Amino acid sequence: MLLKEALQALRIRSEGIFVDATYGNGGHAREILVRLGSHGRLLVLDRDPRAVTAARHEHSDDSRVTAVHAPFSKLKEVVQTYGLIDRVDGILFDLGVSSLQLDDPQRGFSFQTDGPLDMRMDTTSGITAAKWLRSVSEDRLCEVIRTYGEERYARRIARAIVVERQRTSLDTTAQLARVISQAVPTREHGKHPSTRTFQAIRIYINRELEELGTVLSQTLSLLHPGGRLVVISFHSLEDRRVKRFMRDASRGDPFPPELPVPTRELGPKVRLVGRAVRPSMAEVSRNPRARSAVLRVAERLTHGQA
Numbered sequence: 001m002l003l004k005e006a007l008q009a010l011r012i013r014s015e016g017i018f019v020d021a022t023y024g025n026g027g028h029a030r031e032i033l034v035r036l037g038s039h040g041r042l043l044v045l046d047r048d049p050r051a052v053t054a055a056r057h058e059h060s061d062d063s064r065v066t067a068v069h070a071p072f073s074k075l076k077e078v079v080q081t082y083g084l085i086d087r088v089d090g091i092l093f094d095l096g097v098s099s100l101q102l103d104d105p106q107r108g109f110s111f112q113t114d115g116p117l118d119m120r121m122d123t124t125s126g127i128t129a130a131k132w133l134r135s136v137s138e139d140r141l142c143e144v145i146r147t148y149g150e151e152r153y154a155r156r157i158a159r160a161i162v163v164e165r166q167r168t169s170l171d172t173t174a175q176l177a178r179v180i181s182q183a184v185p186t187r188e189h190g191k192h193p194s195t196r197t198f199q200a201i202r203i204y205i206n207r208e209l210e211e212l213g214t215v216l217s218q219t220l221s222l223l224h225p226g227g228r229l230v231v232i233s234f235h236s237l238e239d240r241r242v243k244r245f246m247r248d249a250s251r252g253d254p255f256p257p258e259l260p261v262p263t264r265e266l267g268p269k270v271r272l273v274g275r276a277v278r279p280s281m282a283e284v285s286r287n288p289r290a291r292s293a294v295l296r297v298a299e300r301l302t303h304g305q306a
Helices: 003-010 027-035 049-058 072-081 129-135 138-149 154-167 173-183 195-206 208-222 236-251 281-286 288-292
Strands: 017-020 041-046 065-069 088-094 223-233 270-272 294-300
Touching (some): 003 088, 003 294, 017 027, 027 041, 027 088, 041 072, 072 088, 072 208, 088 208, 129 154, 129 195, 138 154, 138 195, 154 173, 173 195, 195 208, 208 223, 208 236, 223 236, 236 270, 236 294
Parallel strands (some): 017 041, 017 088, 041 065, 088 223
Antiparallel strands (some): 270 294
């Protein structure tokens, strides 16, 4: 999604060093490698062990590629391990769940096909959605659904889930989707009633917003001056955090606006590159999942540059 736009934003140079912090299906990584020369380097991360295994298999003969199993909150630690601090030309984040995960019923991310209610991006650690739903309080569940799913019927849904789990175990995506559908009194045009609740539970289980908040501040010490941070978000909660981070980093130190302090003395760390980019109608028609994608770009500044 937004492949051409992301590649343009990264300004890939032949001998550069780049990081794909969310390998997923590998689409962005493949196109980056096409543009890298023999001395270029690509570091890829993913918290999903299957994605990392696939990356290592596909690029086993390519010395330019290093694939690491890690959440992107560990990005600075990984980059430091390979001696690349302040040397990276571009970092790409393609947030949210990948098509590889969404299309596999065994992962439990989709309400459209039945499967175990897992929802973990990293299947080697953490609690499954099914296990969490068996013990969470109604109030906490309501809070998660309302906060992370922006669901107006959060209370109805949370109560219905709690009632249902007293009657039977909630172990599959089809069971959960049925409970949600019965609890929601109205329908949004073109949107399944389970969409927001599945999103909310997934975000909570994987601590996605906490991960994002942790890694954004790390990127500034990894990029060298002129390096680009490129982020593709898929829902408003992510995009708000990305937008706020980039805006604050571009403004520098928070002096009171009435003080006559020159911009260069505020110490801005990045400059914003263009406006937010959204997919074209043609891309959305080819891939409806792209409809909510938003791409934002920031460029690391040289110290004292404004």
